[in-house]
Amino acid sequence: MMSSRTCGSVFLVTFCCLLLHSADSRTDPSEVNALREIKRSLVDPMGNLSNWKKGDPCKSNWTGIICFDSSHDDGHLHVRELQLMRLNLTGELAPEVGQLLLLEILNVMWNKLTGRIPLEIGRISSLKLLLLNGNQFAGSLPPELGNLGNLNRLQVDENNITGSVPPAFGNLRSIKHLHFNNNTISGEIPVELSKLPKLAHLILDNNNLTGTLPVELARLPSLTILQLDNNNFDGSEIPEAYGTFSRLVKLSLRNCGLQGSIPDLSRIENLSYLDLSWNNLTGTIPESKLSDNMTTIELSYNNLTGSIPQSFSELGSLQLLSLENNSLSGSVPAEMWENKSFENRKLQVDLRNNNFSDTTGNLITPDNVTLYLRGNPICKSASIPIVKQLFEDICGEKKQTSTNSSTPCSNVSCPYENVKVSPGICLCTAPLSIDYRLKSPSFFFFTPFIKNQFMEYITTSLQLETHQLAIDRLVDENKLRLRMYLKLIPKDKPKFNISEVIRIRDRFMSWSFGGNDFFGPYELLEFPLEGPYALTPKSGLSTVVWAMIVAGSIVAATAISVSVTLLYVRKRRENSHILTRKRFFRTIFREMEGVKKFSFVELSDATNGFDSSTMIGRGSYGKVYKGILPDKTEVAIKRGEETSLQSEKEFLNEIDLLSRLHHRNLVTLLGYSSDIGEQMLVYEYMPNGNVRDWLSANATDTLSFSMRSLVALGSAKGILYLHTEANPPVIHRDIKTSNILLDCQLHAKVADFGLSRLAPAFGDVEGEPAHVSTVVKGTPGYLDPEYFMTQQLTVKSDVYSFGVVLLELLTGMHPFFEGTHIIREVRMAHECGTVLSLADSRMGQCSSDKVKMLAELALWCCEDRPEMRPSMSKVVKDLESICQSVRETKMFSETTTLLCTKTSSSSSSVFSPLVLLPGSNLDSSFSKL
Secondary structure, eight states: OOOHHHHHHHHHHHHHHHHHHHHHOOBOHHHHHHHHHHHHHEEOTTOTTGGGGSSOTTTTTOTTEEEOSSOOTTSOBOEEEEEOTTSOOEEBOOGGGGGOTTOOEEEOOSSOOBSBOOGGGGGOTTOOEEEOOSSOOEEOOOGGGGGOTTOOEEEOOSSEEOSOOOGGGGGOTTOOEEEOOSSOOEEOOOGGGGGOTTOOEEEOOSSEEOSOOOGGGGGOSSOOEEEOOSOOOTTOBOOGGGGGOSSOOEEEOTTSOOEEOOOOOTTOTTOOEEEOOSSEEEEEOOOSOOOTTOOEEEOOSSEEESOOOGGGGGOTTOOEEEOOSSOOEEEEOGGGTTTOOOSSOOEEEEOOSSEEEEESSOOOOOTTEEEEOTTSGGGTOTTSOOOHHHHHHHHSOOOOOOSOOOOOOOOOOOSSEEEEEETTEEEEEOOEEEEEEESSOSOSSOOHHHHHHHHHHHHHHHTOOGGGEEEEEEEEETTTEEEEEEEEOOSSSSSOOHHHHHHHHHHHHTTOOOOOTTTOOEEEEEOOOOGGGOOOOOOTTHHHHHHHHHHHHHHHHTHHHHHHHHHHHHHHHHHHHHHHHHHHHHHHHHTOSSOEEOOHHHHHHHTTTTOGGGEEEEOSSEEEEEEEOTTOOEEEEEEEOTTOSSOHHHHHHHHHHHHHOOOTTBOOEEEEEOGGGOOEEEEEOOTTOBHHHHHSTTOSSOOOHHHHHHHHHHHHHHHHIIIIISSSOEEOSOOOGGGEEEOTTOOEEEOOOTTOEEOOSBOSSTTOBOOEEOOOOSOTTTOOHHHHHHOEEOHHHHHHHHHHHHHHHHHOOOSEETTEEHHHHHHHHHHTTOGGGGSOGGGOSOOHHHHHHHHHHHHHHTOSSGGGSOOHHHHHHHHHHHGGGSOOBSSOOHHHHHHHHHHHHHOOSSSOSOOOOTTOGGGGGOBOO
16 A cells, blocks of 8 residues: 555645646647637727736636636647627727637627628528627628527627628527627628528517518518617518517517508417507507507507407506507506506606597596506596596696615715615615617616516525615616616625626626526627726636746745645644634533434435425525434434535524523424534424415415514513523524424414624613624614614624514515515505505504504614614514413414324424415414413
């Protein structure tokens, strides 16, 4: 057997040889020459490409050069991406770009490049993204681009392109996006485009296209957006076949010189946006009912006659009906707004300058509905009583409304930036700012409801949480495009790390977001990496390879001595680390009672090898599994992951705290495991999951008002114990509904003490502990604003978070919803005397007085200033008063206990099978918490 010294030497020498072999791989010489020619033809006033003068492109951090991770079959490294977006470059794009034969992404967006688009790009058969938009390219589109069989996206919009669309583009069999808008392209739309099986977006607006609308386009099986506004199809009619598009979401033919009648579009199941305005269309509007997804119907400035179809009153998603400047007559259909809810949408009905003389109902519209009737006989009719105020609103001039009414965050001292995440809630953070534009959205008003959907779409695509996105500013570009300034917010820390920034940037620049036809295609206008996120542009393996070469050289020079030293030092450090951890655990667990040390094998056996069927939850720390120990005890096992946000310090902190905390409203820690580098905590199993799950809109069962009151009381008692009876006192720091668990009898227990802190000695004011200065941690939506701004944590921070929990119990809503915060909504409703309207209707009948008492207590807990909030002892007393009407018995009924036992022994779900709908007789069988 070889000695450890010999093994180490052999390993290191082998490693060194591998490094030297890697060092031999250099960028393909023809690609190096091509890049140098590209540099020569560009004007770089800001010096962004100054490092293109020396070294190897794939090894020397050449700006914007991203190479493949390993050498090709020819032994060379090759360029995979050329990312030169928004570098203030002028000059021309050299034809030598066609020598980058393995290139997959060519991105020169938003520069000032001139000249023609090189036809040599057509040689790069591997190209997937060709992004040339936002420059000053002139001349015609090269037919050679039709050879790019792997191309997914071709963007040449906002240039000076002339000539026609080449018929050869019908060979782009993989293309999904053709964006040619805002150029001077002329001629007819080639029918060859109808052969593209994957084409989703055909955007040709703002050009000089002529001829007729090709009927063959209706054959496109994947087309979702057809946008041809502001072209010159004079005399052309809209083909009847356009009513047979299988997947169309948006049809926009505004100002195209079209004539004839409107085809029947009722068979297009997903149609959301229809704009045929500013044409010469005649005849009546088809009576057939359009898609239930319709948000926008723009038919203004045509020559339409007849009446408004009755089917328009049945469109539950409609935001805009614009029929102004036609020759329509008949009655104004009040059914469009009467007896309808507009909680999640706005509706604008513009009927100006027609021949409407009557109404089918009341012209007084709800708050979210705007009606315009100026220029119709109805505004002059003596038979229709219209009060002065109503006359001014609907028969006067159209009022312009601002799209930006939000107030900025106050200028509070912050080392980074105060970012507004919702009305009244600002976070001090270093956001990642992104200039972003929806190119062809399928809605008219960006309502809070749609904004909420949009935020979920963005954050899901980026693998972030919804509260990590703030929309800083909106710029509505004539309802055709919506520009917005996005801010991505780090979670539980002030900044994103470098790998996260690169991941997010690559996600945006690869255009690989999950498909959502409703929002249409997006444009990345700018992804600024400056300030706290100033990066050296990513360039393949260059940094890694050179670091390895240097390391390999050093190792080669001193292989034997270094190997021995490293092995010795590593062994000593490992032993020291193990001993330190053992001593730490030994010190803690000597004082623990009832806390068992489990082996990894024991917990693996309890969960059938951590089988996915036993997983009952997941958080930032890791996964939670249901396990069954050999004695049939059911447990919940929280298993940390390598990428977990919870450090070993937090792991040990939770063990230390829970070993000393014993209360019926705190989750009990049964044991732990720290084998083979794993971090696992073993808790009592809570078969009824967490409170947030019960409040979810998707929950099949829910809790009545009295049940929610008892849950609130139980969790409040647990927090009170932490603040006053624990020695020393504890501040939880992450009170939220998902951290309040329910046992089989629906007793509430507070969980998750990973972020908790020991409170300092009590102060002189009513026994209130003084503050702890600490880095802000917790969950957005529940964070005490005073703690966030001052980093001074007190027990009143828990009171604030618990106030948000009470509001969730009362309303069933999340802290953040539809662009606002639950505190603001309930406070406004309380001031207006309408708080009962926000109570969760699923709670069934409940006393209005009790609802008001709970709302007032919650708002008291959520006062901005900590000294204005109640203590937890006061909160408990008030909740006890609210719960007095609940019939108290010693224990559940026998039937309930049996159900509970059944759940405890067999259920693998986080929900129990107890039926807990409002009005259940179990409600009166609760024991006192």
